[in-house]
Amino acid sequence: MLGGAPARAAARPGGRAPRVLIATNEPWGTYHAAPLLPEAQRLGWELAQLVPDRTGIKPGDPVPVALLDEVTDADLLVVTGAGDWPADCAARLRRVPLVASSLAYQLPVEAPRAKEFRGRLRAITASSPAEAKVFDDYLGTRRRIDVVGSPQTDALxxxxxxxxxxxxxxxxxxxxxxxxxxxxxxxxxxxxxxxxxxxxxxxxxxxxxxxxxxxxxxxxxxxxxxxxxxxxxxxxxxxxxxxxxxxxxxxxxxxxxxxxxxxxxxxxxxxxxxxxxxxxxxxxxxxxxxxxxxxxxxxxGPVGGSARRLFKVWRKAGLRAHAA
CATH class of the missing domain: 3.40.50.2000 (Glycogen Phosphorylase B;)
Known part of the structure; x- marks a missing residue:
């Protein structure tokens, strides 16, 4: 299950830290995940962005990346959109608990492939009330969305x-x-x-x-x-x-x-x-x-503490998944 601190992470079988995978509409666009790294490090979580290959990753990029074929275990898959790459990742990782988190703006039009995985979503987050409305239309979910703020506002x-x-x-x-x-x-x-x-x-x-x-x-x-x-x-x-x-x-x-x-x-x-x-x-x-x-x-949305709120939603989604 997902832990809330390094000590809890160490209690996992084999001592492995909780692992969260992120898939975005811009497969090599690690800049969307970068603001999440400080909170992941504080909690002792392992965060990695899924990429089709490493050709689009610059040397020294601080965001860890992983290929789908390299994934052997994960506690949570977070999709930030419903484009081809996130949808493909969700299809491949059917046994991994799934969350959708808006980290970049979308248009308020249902994405063609959202229907492939929205029934699996254990939680949905957005930065602000307005973004939540757009993300809901984009996913076609018509359900509760947690407003957590933008992690970019945590260190203004x-x-x-x-x-x-x-x-x-x-x-x-x-x-x-x-x-x-x-x-x-x-x-x-x-x-x-x-x-x-x-x-x-x-x-x-x-x-x-x-x-x-x-x-x-x-x-x-x-x-x-x-x-x-x-x-x-x-x-x-x-x-x-x-x-x-x-x-x-x-x-x-x-x-x-x-x-x-x-x-x-x-x-x-x-x-x-x-x-x-x-x-x-x-x-x-x-x-x-x-x-x-x-x-x-x-x-x-709310300014400050946004990454902490986001990870709290992710942790709860992971806990529910492992308890099911």
């Missing part, structure tokens, strides 16, 4: 904006085998040019899969976008999973919304303004304000 930086600094939050310009892309890069590039011309210092928060060469004319942050946001007076970008977390830091947000972009409404709700033309970037950035606490809670 103090907002200490540097005068004239604008954080540009990129998405992914080109799809790869790891995952898809979002339209709007041309709009965001043009907006950054307008802001730079207006005397703003551009700090780029690069998506892990974005083409770095597109942004090398500006300062590219050497730390993750959430940590980089502490330096920014305002952030502008293509709305994505990181937007509510940056809003939780206290940074006003401007969303660049290409007409072809499909995103859930709660990601737009944390934007002070949205723009469809680069000509509006400077005015929008200058007048942007932080969102209200009410809007923030609906979009990002």
């Amino acid at each position: 930086p103090a907002h200490a904006p540097e005068a004239g600094t604008v954080l540009v939050l990129t998405s992914v310009t080109r799809s790869t085998q790891t995952g898809g892309s979002a339209p709007g890069t041309e709009l965001l590039l043009a907006a950054a040019e307008r802001l730079a011309a207006a005397g703003k210092h551009i700090l780029v928060g690069l998506h892990p899969r974005e083409d770095r060469s597109l942004w090398e004319r500006y300062e590219i942050s050497t730390v993750a976008s959430v940590q980089a946001s502490a330096r920014a007076e305002v952030a502008i970008g293509i709305p994505g999973t990181v937007f509510p977390v940056v809003a939780a830091v206290g940074v006003p947000l401007v969303g660049c919304t290409d007409p072809a972009l499909q995103i859930p409404g709660y990601l737009l709700s944390v934007c002070s303004h949205t723009i469809t033309s680069a000509d509006d970037a400077v005015t929008a950035a200058q007048s942007a304000e932080p969102v209200s606490r009410k809007v923030l809670y609906e979009a990002v």
Whole structure:
């Protein structure tokens, strides 16, 4: 069964630590699992992301990975979506207790393969009330979803904006085998040019899969976008999973919304303004304000202690499974 602390983990047969496997819609996108590592280490759990192979894993990636053929034992399988890879993993690991946890945004449309495994789900989690509603539609479950917050909010930086600094939050310009892309890069590039011309210092928060060469004319942050946001007076970008977390830091947000972009409404709700033309970037950035606490809670959920709440749900799901 899943333990709640290293001592309990050591009590398992053979002294093995509780093992949790994660399967995501972006098979090699370990950045979704990375914020979970501190809590896993604190509890003495073994966490590994399932990958089709190791070709997409960079040397030194801190997230442990495993191939399906290497899995001989696990206490829990966590799927973060219902794409082909998570569905394939769930099908292969039919005897492993299953939980669905939203770690990245989805669209409120039922995923074609969700029906293959949703009847097995022992628990479902989401970061916020708004994300829970979307995740419920995506899975087609119509059942209780535990709102736990985003683990990325467990170590938010103090907002200490540097005068004239604008954080540009990129998405992914080109799809790869790891995952898809979002339209709007041309709009965001043009907006950054307008802001730079207006005397703003551009700090780029690069998506892990974005083409770095597109942004090398500006300062590219050497730390993750959430940590980089502490330096920014305002952030502008293509709305994505990181937007509510940056809003939780206290940074006003401007969303660049290409007409072809499909995103859930709660990601737009944390934007002070949205723009469809680069000509509006400077005015929008200058007048942007932080969102209200009410809007923030609906979009990002409870701030702080989120990984602990998430692992508590996972532990209970594992305990129920082993007691059944």
